[in-house]
Amino acid sequence: MNCRSWLVAAALALTACGSEAPPMPEETAAEPRILADPAVPVVGEERQILAFGDSLFAGYGLAEDEGYPERLQSALRARGINALVADAGLSGDTTAGGHQRLDFVLDAMRRPPDLALVELGGNDLLRGLSPAEARDNLSKILADLQKRGIPVVLYGMRAPPNAGPEYQQEFDAMYPALAEQYGATLVPFFLEPVYDKPELRQADRIHPTAQGIEDMVAATIDTVAGALPKS
Numbered sequence: 001m002n003c004r005s006w007l008v009a010a011a012l013a014l015t016a017c018g019s020e021a022p023p024m025p026e027e028t029a030a031e032p033r034i035l036a037d038p039a040v041p042v043v044g045e046e047r048q049i050l051a052f053g054d055s056l057f058a059g060y061g062l063a064e065d066e067g068y069p070e071r072l073q074s075a076l077r078a079r080g081i082n083a084l085v086a087d088a089g090l091s092g093d094t095t096a097g098g099h100q101r102l103d104f105v106l107d108a109m110r111r112p113p114d115l116a117l118v119e120l121g122g123n124d125l126l127r128g129l130s131p132a133e134a135r136d137n138l139s140k141i142l143a144d145l146q147k148r149g150i151p152v153v154l155y156g157m158r159a160p161p162n163a164g165p166e167y168q169q170e171f172d173a174m175y176p177a178l179a180e181q182y183g184a185t186l187v188p189f190f191l192e193p194v195y196d197k198p199e200l201r202q203a204d205r206i207h208p209t210a211q212g213i214e215d216m217v218a219a220t221i222d223t224v225a226g227a228l229p230k231s
Helices: 003-018 026-030 068-078 095-108 122-126 131-147 165-182 210-227
Strands: 047-053 083-089 115-119 152-155 185-187
Touching: 047 068, 047 095, 068 083, 068 210, 095 131, 115 131, 115 210, 122 131, 131 152, 131 165, 152 165, 152 210, 165 185, 185 210
Parallel strands: 047 083, 047 115, 115 152, 152 185
Antiparallel strands: none
């Protein structure tokens, strides 16, 4: 299955599974969660990373320790980086919802993060919200983080061709444009490692399996590690 046809199927699958996804507990949605692994030795200065996004960060359909933020933390620690990744993923969240809860999430952390990972926009796409609206919300999120002096890795998504050529072009272009505008590091397409591998996706045909998450971590860890400010 090529990228274009998979994106069409993924959009339909997400639309279907979005109504079936169980609601996130209020406390999970409100406060970032850190899952430390005491078995992994850490050295050096603690580096706090905020993973702020939707179900792709929240670990939809996975065990608590199998989500992207948790596996990223383990991978960074395996490289000798004393990383603590705060999981602030919320299933079903849009860019507007993300902007509304960002300050609360940041204020709930014991100190400002050294780096923020921002992964939002997929649910705006599925709800047919305008790219201009999504871009405006993402711009506000990036501006708020910039104002707090927090560097960002921005995780991009891509619109399916059935959204129409104008919508697709505008949606896809907003991530690199915003990354350039705010000096953020860009992951062009977060789902790149799994989009053409059905064995790495759950039954809904879009959310990654545990092995899919491992591949996504492997594809992005260099970007995240490189974006961490020098201690």
